[in-house]
Amino acid sequence: MRTPMRTTDGRIVATVIDDLLHKRVESKHMLLKPLGWAFDVTLIKDAVKAGASRIEVVVSDTGITYSVSVSLFLSKAFSFDRHFNPQLGLRLEHWTVTGGERLQVGQTDAIQLGLPL
Secondary structure (H helix, E strand, O other): OEEEEEOOOOOEEEEEEOOEEEEEEOHHHOEEOOEEEEEEHHHHHHHHHOOOOEEEEEEOOOOOEEEEEHHHHHHHOEEEOOOOOOEEEEEHHHOEEEOOOOOOOOOOOOOOOOOOO
16 A cells, blocks of 8 residues: 655655655755664654554655664654744664765765866
């Protein structure tokens, strides 16, 4: 069964498919401080009511998928409010990461350009 998940203003931002809360995003939506993924508190509550026991974030521009159980998410999540809606966030270290191109610690995708003399 597919159940659309809406924000408080009515936008569909995720879907519960059977027991999976599935959200597709661009990498620019990742939390930067601390690194992680966040959801509206209401969205998580609604997803659990709809039967979600797992969470999956698919990043469209990198092909990376982040997965975690709802129970781990709820036990390790931190709450915050950056003047949108109350949110629950989970640091990147708690997610299982698969697929896509990932940088290794200390690796950068920056290229040093030379200046003509």
